[in-house]
Structure formats: structure tokens, C-alpha cells
Amino acid sequence: xxxxxxxxxxxxxxxxxxxxxxxxxxxxxxxxxxxxxxxxxxxxxxxxxxxxxxxxxxxxxxxxxxxxxxxxxxxxxxxxxxxxxxxxxxxxxxxxxxxxx
Amino acid sequence: xxxxxxxxxxxxxxxxxxxxxxxxxxxxxxxxxxxxxxxxxxxxxxxxxxxxxxxxxxxxxxxxxxxxxxxxxxxxxxxxxxxxxxxxxxxxxxxxxxxxx
DNA sequence: CAACTGTATGATTATTTACTCATACATCCA
DNA sequence: TGGATGTATGAGTAAATAATCATACAGTTG
Numbered sequence: 001x002x003x004x005x006x007x008x009x010x011x012x013x014x015x016x017x018x019x020x021x022x023x024x025x026x027x028x029x030x031x032x033x034x035x036x037x038x039x040x041x042x043x044x045x046x047x048x049x050x051x052x053x054x055x056x057x058x059x060x061x062x063x064x065x066x067x068x069x070x071x072x073x074x075x076x077x078x079x080x081x082x083x084x085x086x087x088x089x090x091x092x093x094x095x096x097x098x099x100x101x
Numbered sequence: 102x103x104x105x106x107x108x109x110x111x112x113x114x115x116x117x118x119x120x121x122x123x124x125x126x127x128x129x130x131x132x133x134x135x136x137x138x139x140x141x142x143x144x145x146x147x148x149x150x151x152x153x154x155x156x157x158x159x160x161x162x163x164x165x166x167x168x169x170x171x172x173x174x175x176x177x178x179x180x181x182x183x184x185x186x187x188x189x190x191x192x193x194x195x196x197x198x199x200x201x202x
Numbered sequence: 203c204a205a206c207t208g209t210a211t212g213a214t215t216a217t218t219t220a221c222t223c224a225t226a227c228a229t230c231c232a
Numbered sequence: 233t234g235g236a237t238g239t240a241t242g243a244g245t246a247a248a249t250a251a252t253c254a255t256a257c258a259g260t261t262g
Contacts, residue, residue: 002181006111012104013220028239041221043240053188062229062238070187072180079173079180080103086171087154114250129209142251144210163208163259 008052009076013037014045022074025058025067109153110177114138115146119155123175126159126168 008014016035020026026034032042046066049055054073058065068074109115117136121127127135133143147167150156155174159166169175 001113001116002178002185003111003113003116005181005184006107006116006177010104010107010111011220012102015102015104015107029237038222039239040223040241044220047240053184059229062236064239070184072184076107076177076180077103079177080106083106083154083171083173084103112250130207139252140209141211141253145250148210160259163206165209 004052005054006076008049008054009073011045013041014049015077017042017045017049018068018073018077021055021066021068025065027063027065029063031066105153106155107177109150109155110174112146114142115150116178118143118146118150119169119174119178122156122167122169126166128164128166130164132167 009018013035017031020031020034028039028043028046031046032039035042046055050057050066054069055066056069058067110119114136118132121132121135129140129144129147132147133140136143138146147156151158151167155170156167157170159168
């Protein structure tokens with residue numbers, strides 16, 4: 001079911017990780033301080049996204065680097081933001097209209 | 102947070118509803134038999150999607166018709182399916198390679 | 203008004219999720 | 233080999249989620 005792909009994206013902490021990985025691969029030791037979560041928690045999210053298929057893993061010595069596997073993931077986030085923005089504009093429009101009455 | 106938009110989509114039952122609404126508006130009484138869930142459960146999912154902003158409501162007599170508000174939602178589902186499909190192909194590729202060894 | 207139809211919602215439950223702490227595991231290096 | 237570093241994972245917990253049943257609510261029609 002493609003809901004798994006969507007679920008892997010639809011969570012604030014994971015969205016932050018995805019944003020971080022936008023500019024290329026990062027290791028766990030870089031990611032968890034950046035997002036302000038425990039190492040264990042961050043690792044769990046990364047494992048989850050790895051298993052769902054949206055991330056890739058590369059080991060280098062002690063460190064493990066994660067990166068995005070599909071550019072479409074960024075496109076999906078962009079579309080979600082676009083919808084949010086459009087809704088905000090509509091809400092504003094309604095308020096503006098109310099002020100005019 | 103745009104995670105709310107994504108969460109509204111990232112659930113099997115709601116994905117089925119979204120697929121149903123692909124061809125235009127439907128009332129609850131049409132939707133819940135089509136997806137094989139209780140009326141109350143279906144109504145809850147519709148309310149959830151309405152509040153997240155991805156659905157629109159139109160009342161006509163007793164019936165309430167729901168429809169998709171943003172075509173981007175369908176685009177997001179399409180991208181998720183594309184990723185799934187690509188992963189399936191890669192898995193198949195790996196298996197094929199293993200058979201050749 | 204009363205009965206009926208279509209939809210929403212309170213109460214409850216089982217499951218899943220996100221998180222934390224402690225610890226295990228793996229790799230590197232002195 | 234032993235200690236240090238980076239990552240993963242078991243156990244436990246609180247909160248969120250999806251579902252059900254019963255019931256309330258709204259609009260229609262006799």
C-alpha cells in the first residue's frame with residue numbers, strides 16, 4: 001500500500017529530517033543535534049524511513065550516512081506546503097471580506 | 102505544519118475515499134458502502150479531511166456531498182505510487198540478479 | 203407534528219505511534 | 233586488547249489513531 005510511503009513523510013520530526021537531507025547525505029550524529037531529538041529517537045525515524053524505501057544508507061567507518069532516495073519526496077512536501085499556503089490565503093481572504101462588511 | 106495535510110492523505114481508508122472522489126463529488130451515503138466501512142467511521146474520516154482542508158462540503162437537502170479541494174492531492178498520491186512502483190522494480194532487479202549468480 | 207432518511211458525534215476499545223532510558227552492537231584507534 | 237565513538241534496539245510509557253455501537257441532530261415528507 002502506498003500509504004506507507006505517505007506515512008513515512010507525514011510526521012513533523014521526519015519532515016525536519018527530510019528538509020535536512022535536502023542538501024545531500026548526513027550521518028545520524030549530524031542529524032539528531034540539528035533536529036533537537038535524542039539519538040535513539042532519531043535513529044528510529046531513520047530506520048522507519050529506510051524500511052519504507054524513501055531513504056538510502058551508506059556506511060563509512062563508524063558513521064552511517066543517510067540520504068533521500070527519491071526526489072519525488074521533496075516534490076510531495078512542496079505540494080503539501082503549496083496547499084497549506086493556498087488555504088492560508090483563502091482564510092485571509094475571508095477575513096478581509098468580513099472586515100469590508 | 103504541513104504534516105497535517107500529509108497525515109490527512111496517509112491512511113488506507115482515506116486514500117480509498119480520495120480515489121473515489123477523483124471523479125467528482127459524492128455524498129456520505131455513496132462513499133461508505135463503496136469503501137466497506139461503517140457510516141460513522143466514514144463520516145469521521147471525511148470530517149478529518151475537511152478540517153485539514155483537503156475536502157470541500159456541499160449540502161443538498163439531507164445529503165452532504167464531499168469533493169476534493171486541491172488537485173495537488175491527487176498528484177501527491179500519484180508520486181507515492183510512482184515511488185512504490187520504482188521500489189518494486191528495484192527489488193525485482195535485485196532478485197533477478199541473484200538468480201543469475 | 204411524526205416518522206423517516208442522511209449525517210455527525212459521545213463513549214469506549216484496541217492498536218499504533220513517538221518518545222525516553224538503558225544497553226547492546228560495531229568500528230576505529232591507542 | 234581495551235577504551236572510545238557512532239548507531240541500533242529492547243523495554244516501558246503516554247498520547248494519538250482508527251474503529252464500533254448507540255444516539256443525537258438536521259432536513260424532508262406524509
